[in-house]
Amino acid sequence: MSSTSPAAVPVAVQLSGSLLPCGICGVAVEGPHLQRDVAELTISAVDDPRLGVRELHPPRSLAVTRCAACRGRLDRARAAVDAFGAFAARLGSRSLIVERLEAVLAVEGVTSSAVRLESPRDLSTALEHLNVAGAAALWSTRFSPVQASGARLGVANAAPFAHVDAEVRQAARDGLAALLRSRLLRTGPVAVPLEPPADSARRGCLLCGVATSTIWEALTTTRRSVGGTVSPGWMEPIEGDVCGRCGDVLAEVGSVGQTAMKRSLLGHLGVAHTFATDAVEMTIRGFGALPGGTPANRSPWAHLDLAAIRRDLREIAGVR
Ligand SMILES: [Zn+2]
Ligand SMILES: [Zn+2]
Numbered sequence: 331m332s333s334t335s336p337a338a339v340p341v342a343v344q345l346s347g348s349l350l351p352c353g354i355c356g357v358a359v360e361g362p363h364l365q366r367d368v369a370e371l372t373i374s375a376v377d378d379p380r381l382g383v384r385e386l387h388p389p390r391s392l393a394v395t396r397c398a399a400c401r402g403r404l405d406r407a408r409a410a411v412d413a414f415g416a417f418a419a420r421l422g423s424r425s426l427i428v429e430r431l432e433a434v435l436a437v438e439g440v441t442s443s444a445v446r447l448e449s450p451r452d453l454s455t456a457l458e459h460l461n462v463a464g465a466a467a468l469w470s471t472r473f474s475p476v477q478a479s480g481a482r483l484g485v486a487n488a489a490p491f492a493h494v495d496a497e498v499r500q501a502a503r504d505g506l507a508a509l510l511r512s513r514l515l516r517t518g519p520v521a522v523p524l525e526p527p528a529d530s531a532r533r534g535c536l537l538c539g540v541a542t543s544t545i546w547e548a549l550t551t552t553r554r555s556v557g558g559t560v561s562p563g564w565m566e567p568i569e570g571d572v573c574g575r576c577g578d579v580l581a582e583v584g585s586v587g588q589t590a591m592k593r594s595l596l597g598h599l600g601v602a603h604t605f606a607t608d609a610v611e612m613t614i615r616g617f618g619a620l621p622g623g624t625p626a627n628r629s630p631w632a633h634l635d636l637a638a639i640r641r642d643l644r645e646i647a648g649v650r
Pocket of ligand 2 (some may be wrong): 536538540572
C-alpha cells in the first residue's frame with residue numbers, strides 16, 4: 331500500500347527532544363496530548379527495496395501518540411459506540427469496533443470530508459465502505475507489523491496524512507462516494523414523506539408524533555408504554571405506526587418505553603446519548619399517550635416543551 335515514487339515522499343520534520351509522531355495522521359506531537367495516548371508499536375519486519383522483506387530478530391519498537399485532532403476523532407468513535415451500544419456489540423468487541431471506527435474517521439483527515447456516525451446505519455455503512463482505506467491511511471500501518479519501504483524512523487509529517495499515497499487517497503474517496511450512494515439510495519428522490527397508512531389509528535408517529543415520514547412501521551403498544559398517565563384502559567393495546575427514525579431506535583433499543591423515546595428525542599435534538607444525558611431524568615409522553623384527535627406534529631416531539639428539555643440537558647448534562 332505504500333508508494334515509493336519520489337513524488338509521494340512526504341515533506342517530513344525531524345523528531346527531536348520529546349516529540350513523538352501521531353500514530354494516526356503522522357504529525358509531530360508535544361505537550362499535554364503527548365503522554366495520554368502513547369503506545370508502542372512492534373516492527374517485526376522491514377520491507378527494503380534492495381534486500382526484500384526481512385524479519386527482525388529481535389523486533390523493534392516505535393513509540394507513537396495521538397495529536398489533538400486525532401484524539402478528538404477517537405473520542406467521537408467511542409461516543410458513537412456508546413450511543414449505539416447494543417448495535418455495536420453485534421459487530422464485535424468494543425475495543426475492536428472503536429479501533430475500526432477510528433480508522434474510518436481517519437478518512438476525514440485524508441479527504442477533508444465529514445463522516446457521519448449518528449445512527450446504527452451510519453456506523454455499519456461507514457465500516458463497510460471506509461474501514462479498509464482508513465486502516466491503510468494510518469501512519470502506524472507503515473511501521474507495524476512491517477516497516478514499509480520509504481517509511482523512515484525519526485521523522486514525522488509536516489502536515490496530517492502527508493504520507494498517504496495517491497492510491498490510498500483514491501480508495502478513501504471511492505469509499506466515501508460508495509457510502510454516499512448507499513445513503514442516497516435509501517432516502518433519495520423516490521422517497522416522498524407520507525402520512526401514516528390510511529388504516530392507522532393515529533395520524534402521527536406513536537412516539538414522536540411526526541405527521542409525515544418516508545417509512546412507516548406498524549406498532550402495537552399500550553398508552554402506558556408510551557408514557558401515558560394512569561387512567562382507564564391505559565394497559566389495553568393501541569395500534570398505530572411509528573416513523574422511520576423511531577423505528578430505527580426501536581430496532582436498536584428492543585422495546586417501547588422511556589429509553590426508546592428518550593433516544594429518539596435526543597436524536598431529534600442532535601444530542602448524542604452519553605452517561606451525562608443518562609443523568610437527566612425525563613418522563614416523556616409519546617404522541618400515542620395524548621388524547622385521541624390530537625393533531626400530529628409538523629416536526630418530531632413538537633408536543634413536548636423542547637426549550638425546557640434543552641435547558642435541562644444544558645444545565646444537568648452540560649450539553650451545548
Ligand atoms: Zn493525528
Ligand atoms: Zn417518530
